Amino acid sequence: MKGVKGTGLWFVLLAFITPLGLMGCRHSSSPHAGKASAPISVQTVRPESTGGTREMGVAGVIRGIHEALLSARVAGEVQRVNVRLGERVVKGQALLTLSSRTLGADLSQAAARRDFAASNYARIDRLYQDKSASRAEWEAARQSRDEAEAAYHAAKARLGWTTIISPFPGRIVSRVAQEGEEVQPGTPLLTVADDRRLEVVAHVPDALVSGLAPASPVRFVSHGHEYAGRLVEISSGSDPVTHTVPVKVLLARTRKATAKDRNAGLRPGGFGKLYIPVPGRAAIRVPAKALIDHEGLHELFVVTSGHAELRYVRVGRSVGDMVEILSGLSPTEEVVLDPPSTLVDGMAVSGGVR
DSSP: OOOHHHHHHHHHHHHHHHHHHHHHHOOSSSSSTTTTOOOOOOOEOOOEEEEEEEEEEEEEEEEEEEEEEEEOOOOEEEEOOOOOOOOOEEEEEEEEEEEEEHHHHHHHHHHHHHHHHHHHHHHHHHHHHTTTTTHHHHHHHHHHHHHHHHHHHHHHHHHHEEEOOOSSEEEEEEEEEOOOOOEOOOOOOEEEOOOEEEEEEEEEHHHHHOOOOOOOOOEEEEETTEEEEEEEEOSSSSSSTEEEEEEEEOOOOOOOOSSSOTTTTOOTOOOOEEEEEEEEOOOOOEEEGGEEEETTTEEEEETTTEEEEHHHHHHEETTEEEEEEEOOOOSSSEEEEEEOOOOOOBEEEEEEOO
């Protein structure tokens, strides 16, 4: 009797557990098992055709069209740095000041020589007008005056090189110099980039470059935001190591530009993915939110005769929020968008195409 009672208990537990295990499954044994229930309202979409082309994504780096690395033109000590990294600047703004005693002394000496040469020329000129000085003496005095004047202006210009100014409006994208640092001519100090107009530099596999042409429209995606662009440069040479070709894309202004913000969210030095059109076979794509990931397999619901049909599909590459469907779906079928968790295979549905 104990054995019979134990067996009966197992049957009771099995009868209770089995329905629970089936509750999480979207499949039904009957193609139209949900006919008797009220139709569920759903939104559907039709697959999007790629038209015989596809897109390939390559990494790209954002740069300002105008970018200047400002270096020291004279030796000296960095006396003051007036800007911070990322700060916006205007044309002609003083960014950094160098201190150079040597250049200051050179200017003082040049000014003294200029004054002496000018005074000497004035004296010789008076004598020459009175016929008391020769023509050669007058010309020598005039040449000395002109040379001293030129030397003074050259010394003044060199002293002006101690102030580093911005060549155009933009943003400080790198700052190497530190106050108190001794620098020599050619030492990098700051980099200014004009972020009002931006470009993307990318390297495209050389096998795909033949299908590209200047002015081709492309897409650039960075941090979830998409920007339109136009191909403006294609290098004539290929890198022998990576077998890629450098290309440049000019980004379009995505909205009405303001002086403060021309391309929201984009900064020189940032990165993203550049999608370029390449030849390929015709394919179809559906929104990613129409797909159901079931343990690594991909399913979606297709509306057939007013009922939801759960179907396995084979997916390809993802482009933005769209996923390429390689098999299991035809271009004329309607796919359920954002299928509710209560929707199962064969259930009656209502709604229309978005």
